[in-house]
Amino acid sequence: MTSTGSLEHISQQDGLSDGRRRLRTFRFPVLLLAMIGVMAAVAGINQLVAPLPFLALPVGVGLAVAGVACYRRLCRTVEQRPVSELAKTGQWSLMRRGALLGFGAFTGLMLLIGMFGGWEDLSWGSFGGLIGTAGMMAGVAVTEEALFRGVLFRIMEERAGTVIALAVSSVLFGATHLVNTNATLWGALSIALTGGVMLSAAYVVTRSLWLPIGLHFAWNFTHAGIFGAVLSGSDTAPHGLLDTTLSGSSLLTGGTFGPEASLLALLVCLVPTVLLLRHAARTGQIMRRPRSVKVSA
Template sequence: MRLVWQLLAVAAVSFAGGQALAAVDGDWFLTLLLGLLTAVVAVPVYRWVVRRTEHRASVEVGREGARAAFGRGALIGVAAFTGVIVNIAFLGDYTVHGLGSVTSAVGLVGFMAAAAVTEELLFRGVLLRIVEERFGTWIALTSTGALFGTMHLLNKDATVWGALAIAIEAGGMLGASYVATRSLWLPIGLHFGWNFAESGVFGTEVSGSGAQKGLLDATTSGARLITGGEFGPEAGIYSVLLGVLVTVVFLRLARRRGHLMPRHRRGAGADSVATLPR
């Protein structure tokens, strides 16, 4: 039942935050404020429900080293997506028309922070972690990555290929970053950095949910395989390749640190995160 209670607790915060953000759509200041509030509230709710259901401190969202881990993740996310855009632009499929909207980009900080925190707590903090305890790292990464991609089919311009691409690149990259560090702060930062670069900086579509006004006023055009079409660059081949590359790097780090769990490692769950080497 701990899986159920933890999912319900974090999902409730995510739902409430999502409804509030939808209600103030178009107001950059309230979007920033409510998005950051959702992100800030979600973490103590997660800590509380983990303590109640597992009787342990949730060291995976511990305060020590949180800022540094989040910062490293954000830099990796921004760098990775910048690499995607540079490759698309090199082929002439990404065109900058001028400056976009600074206020809209600032509002997206809150929006993307809320999405990054709540989604990482749900998919990596709850689902991947608990599935991994019983079935091992590989099954946990595959199953939660597939579910993460499937959830994106609910987006407006979603496609089956786009959901599969998300499962491979994001499900793998974010899951592997958690396994390598045993901290949720790095995948939260990575998730935020990637999404903010995609929308807040380069102004492209985000997972089929619509283009946002970022710092740059730009458009993509050309082969769907390259640009991702209406779903956005995350359904393009460069995002998949960059995502796989980052995933491999994190998995190699996880193996070197001894963080990969075998299947049916029963009884290691609640306290294993605290005892694994950094």
């Protein structure tokens, strides 16, 4: 025989389980919309503190930490699972490797553009711009990776396999850059083929967001914070340590979209992307068919 209080308690537990079950059923749109909101909030705050570079650095780092915390909490609440892609084991090592790859890749791209005569002018810029850009790019790297690799790619891969998830998430990643002032269709496609595929490959090979976060941060920081080159079709060049003006064929320099739309960017990013995907295939990280994911209650 069960008391009325016990029946109410069981009913509450059943109701909670049903609610969690429904939440898991709609995990993709819930996580997608939530992380879009987080990314928009980070972008808005970055814009407010951008004129104050020595404030932008701590604020940006704080936003990056908050972005990681939001993603962890959302996944635990909506999917009721350990967030293994943000495991603390190997966190700094993976971010460091990603940062070295991102810095090396973009520096190599700029050197190649210079070797082929694409540099019109190179002068000193602003140390404050360097500092402020570091903060802003920290928040951008975390939230964009959490959205595109942590939510979009990860869940799509579970349903359709690695190849389809790689293609669709990369195209969507490139398409988001079409909203920029000087955006071009080729520029967005180039972003998809370079950044989108390379960052997804970095996730696939490690099953961790730390490597793509480090890679994404260093690529953007080297681009805007060090070289001060036009970034992804922005209407104004960023304030970096250097002021780099490019001129010449758009195939060489990327034109008004910036170096990311250069044909050389495709070649530079192709090498690490192929190596990462090749290693992922050898270690069995490529999902060739969908798999059912069991989420613990």
